[in-house]
Amino acid sequence: xxxxxxxxxxxxxxxxxxxxxxxxxxxxxxxxxxxxxxxxxxxxxxxxxxxxxxxxxxxxxxxxxxxxxxx
Amino acid sequence: xxxxxxxxxxxxxxxxxxxxxxxxxxxxxxxxxxxxxxxxxxxxxxxxxxxxxxxxxxxxxxxxxxxxxxxxxxxxxxxxxxxxxxxxxxxxxxxxxxxxxxxxxxxxxxxxxxxxxxxxxxxxxxxxxxxxxxxxxxxxxxxxxxxxxxxxxxxxxxxxxxxxxxxxxxxxxxxxxxxxxxxxxxxxxxxxxxxxxxxxxxxxxxxxxxxxxxxxxxxxxxxxxxxxxxxxxxxxxxxxxxxxxxxx
Amino acid sequence: xxxxxxxxxxxxxxxxxxxxxxxxxxxxxxxxxxxxxxxxxxxxxxxxxxxxxxxxxxxxxxxxxxxxxxxxxxxxxxxxxxxxxxxxxxxxxxxxxxxxxxxxxxxxxxxxxxxxxxxxxxxxxxxxxxxxxxxxxxxxxxxxxxxxxxxxxxxxxxxxxxxxxxxxxxxxxxxxxxxxxxxxxxxxxxxxxxxxxxxxxxxxxxxxxxxxxxxxxxxxxxxxxxxxxxxxxxxxxxxxxxxxxxxxxxxxxxxxxxxxxxxxxxxxxxxxxxxxxxxxxxxxxxxxxxxxxxxxxxxxxxxxxxxxxxxxxxxxxxxxxxxxxxxxxxxxxxxxxxxxxxxxxxxxxxxxx
Numbered sequence: 223x224x225x226x227x228x229x230x231x232x233x234x235x236x237x238x239x240x241x242x243x244x245x246x247x248x249x250x251x252x253x254x255x256x257x258x259x260x261x262x263x264x265x266x267x268x269x270x271x272x273x274x275x276x277x278x279x280x281x282x283x284x285x286x287x288x289x290x291x292x293x
Numbered sequence: 294x295x296x297x298x299x300x301x302x303x304x305x306x307x308x309x310x311x312x313x314x315x316x317x318x319x320x321x322x323x324x325x326x327x328x329x330x331x332x333x334x335x336x337x338x339x340x341x342x343x344x345x346x347x348x349x350x351x352x353x354x355x356x357x358x359x360x361x362x363x364x365x366x367x368x369x370x371x372x373x374x375x376x377x378x379x380x381x382x383x384x385x386x387x388x389x390x391x392x393x394x395x396x397x398x399x400x401x402x403x404x405x406x407x408x409x410x411x412x413x414x415x416x417x418x419x420x421x422x423x424x425x426x427x428x429x430x431x432x433x434x435x436x437x438x439x440x441x442x443x444x445x446x447x448x449x450x451x452x453x454x455x456x457x458x459x460x461x462x463x464x465x466x467x468x469x470x471x472x473x474x475x476x477x478x479x480x481x482x483x484x485x486x487x488x489x490x491x492x493x494x495x496x497x498x499x500x501x502x503x504x505x506x507x508x509x510x511x512x513x514x515x516x517x518x519x520x521x522x523x524x525x526x527x528x529x530x531x532x533x534x535x536x537x538x539x540x541x
Numbered sequence: 542x543x544x545x546x547x548x549x550x551x552x553x554x555x556x557x558x559x560x561x562x563x564x565x566x567x568x569x570x571x572x573x574x575x576x577x578x579x580x581x582x583x584x585x586x587x588x589x590x591x592x593x594x595x596x597x598x599x600x601x602x603x604x605x606x607x608x609x610x611x612x613x614x615x616x617x618x619x620x621x622x623x624x625x626x627x628x629x630x631x632x633x634x635x636x637x638x639x640x641x642x643x644x645x646x647x648x649x650x651x652x653x654x655x656x657x658x659x660x661x662x663x664x665x666x667x668x669x670x671x672x673x674x675x676x677x678x679x680x681x682x683x684x685x686x687x688x689x690x691x692x693x694x695x696x697x698x699x700x701x702x703x704x705x706x707x708x709x710x711x712x713x714x715x716x717x718x719x720x721x722x723x724x725x726x727x728x729x730x731x732x733x734x735x736x737x738x739x740x741x742x743x744x745x746x747x748x749x750x751x752x753x754x755x756x757x758x759x760x761x762x763x764x765x766x767x768x769x770x771x772x773x774x775x776x777x778x779x780x781x782x783x784x785x786x787x788x789x790x791x792x793x794x795x796x797x798x799x800x801x802x803x804x805x806x807x808x809x810x811x812x813x814x815x816x817x818x819x820x821x822x823x824x825x826x827x828x829x830x831x832x833x834x835x836x837x838x839x840x841x842x843x844x845x846x847x848x849x850x851x852x853x854x855x856x857x858x859x860x861x862x863x864x865x866x867x868x869x870x871x872x873x874x875x876x877x878x879x880x881x882x883x884x885x886x887x888x889x890x891x892x893x894x
Contacts, residue, residue, distance in 0.1 A: 236515075237513075238514050238515065279477060281317065281318030287299070288297065289294065291295050335740055336740045338739070350750060358610050358749040359750040371608035372608065374591045375607075
């Protein structure tokens with residue numbers, strides 16, 4: 223199962239990642255990070271397909287994407 | 294599990310100072326990913342500009358040299374002539390490259406200096422607070438063109454890629470954009486080509502990257518991407534303006 | 542003893558730089574120093590080096606900035622209006638503490654001025670010229686031989702202190718021909734340039750930079766530079782005194798003008814005037830102590846310059862009011878004659894020997 227990891231305290235809440243997810247699972251968290259922004263996050267991780275669009279458009283290298291190794 | 298996206302080794306872990314949603318961060322990461330993929334981090338020397346990306350020397354994880362406003366291509370020339378076997382690149386904005394640094398960029402291209410320039414065009418002076426740039430579009434408002442840029446008063450925005458592509462010494466000139474994932478992928482491919490052509494000794498290479506400035510455009514980051522797509526793409530068409538195949 | 546060859550000043554300066562290990566030259570044409578870049582364009586390719594004619598003086602000095610940051614011995618040359626254009630880069634090079642040698646073959650100013658010899662860039666060379674708290678080491682040769690020796694030493698000084706060094710000549714030094722011998726300069730104990738940007742293999746990235754956004758850090762940096770300049774003042778002052786042992790009156794002049802003063806001195810001595818000459822070789826740091834000491838001995842000074850009076854201010858500061866300091870200058874490319882200086886000295890002394 224692919225997985226997205228957000229380094230939430232680096233996030234500046236620009237929301238660009240929320241516009242590119244084909245599964246619409248990247249959302250802005252209700253909590254506030256160390257910088258005072260609502261950081262981006264994924265609640266329904268099981269829907270992630272590991273396309274890495276979110277990481278690709280993130281200007282602050284907040285996002286890491288992991289995938290199963292292809293056999 | 295393998296990591297398919299994240300911070301490349303050629304980027305320091307330091308947090309960017311850029312405003313939320315500013316696409317400088319994307320472009321930094323693309324350059325760093327290319328350096329990683331080509332395995333040239335320890336062979337590279339970057340030249341930082343004056344402007345929003347003045348602190349680029351704190352972000353790229355390679356030897357860096359901070360230049361005066363507009364002079365990065367001259368500084369890069371000095372470095373490359375001393376170390377012809379190293380990879381030398383400049384990272385410059387549109388005020389830096391297309392206004393105060395026009396002489397330096399034109400002649401670096403003319404001499405076919407074997408360097409790579411990443412030219413970030415966001416049609417405005419960001420660092421100094423949103424003044425009109427040489428690339429500001431007709432009708433676009435800036436703090437020094439408060440009524441919108443007019444042809445009568447300020448003339449036409451410079452099309453740098455088209456202009457430089459006319460020079461024999463330019464080996465690879467491309468204009469790309471980072472307003473969506475597909476274009477970001479293409480932008481990276483162009484940056485990679487530029488570095489590869491430099492390494493192959495083809496001559497001067499430049500990638501113009503259309504970028505946003507949500508803060509000074511007065512838009513949200515999402516609106517800014519849309520504004521870029523709708524307003525900048527028609528005036529600054531994307532594509533490869535020069536490739537080494539044409540040079541021969 | 543090495544071989545003595547007859548060379549034009551500008552070319553001798555170029556050869557001296559090559560002998561000092563300078564392999565990189567970035568310049569732009571301007572009279573009266575063109576023979577220097579022309580010479581480098583002939584010689585450097587044969588030395589496995591690079592000569593590059595830049596698109597402007599601004600670009601040339603920034604190429605020097607890049608090459609110096611990359612660890613090379615590098616030089617540029619120009620003449621007054623061109624040096625004004627280089628000032629931006631000079632400030633960056635000084636701020637980033639990089640070594641390089643800048644030759645200024647001075648011509649008349651201000652503005653486009655003229656193309657004849659002058660010394661009217663003294664303030665620009667020694668007092669700043671560009672922005673910020675910085676200093677250049679400024680060497681002022683009075684003969685082609687001295688130019689050759691000082692250019693070679695300039696590279697050693699530049700590397701030793703990580704500071705730009707200016708060699709300040711004038712049109713006369715540049716255009717004159719004299720026999721010269723290339724002697725190896727005294728080698729200094731130079732540290733490896735482990736700060737240079739040459740690829741970060743096996744180490745952390747190096748950064749060449751002059752930006753300090755935090756005022757505390759910039760102040761710290763400026764005081765660090767200040768300490769270095771104080772060290773240079775302590776160690777590098779160079780001057781020559783001629784017949785000062787019994788002198789009751791002193792001429793002060795540098796470069797070409799000091800040679801003319803020497804002719805005047807011989808005439809005055811023959812007529813019984815006890816005149817001596819103090820010739821600053823480094824005009825920054827200025828030989829303050831030597832002149833201050835002389836002020837205890839002589840009745841007065843006459844500073845002679847090819848300007849309307851610039852170095853004379855440093856002479857006055859050095860004398861600290863202990864004796865009158867007079868000035869005689871020609872400017873705009875006019876060169877004072879020995880007789881004019883003889884007459885000036887006599888006028889100042891009121892006929893009294």
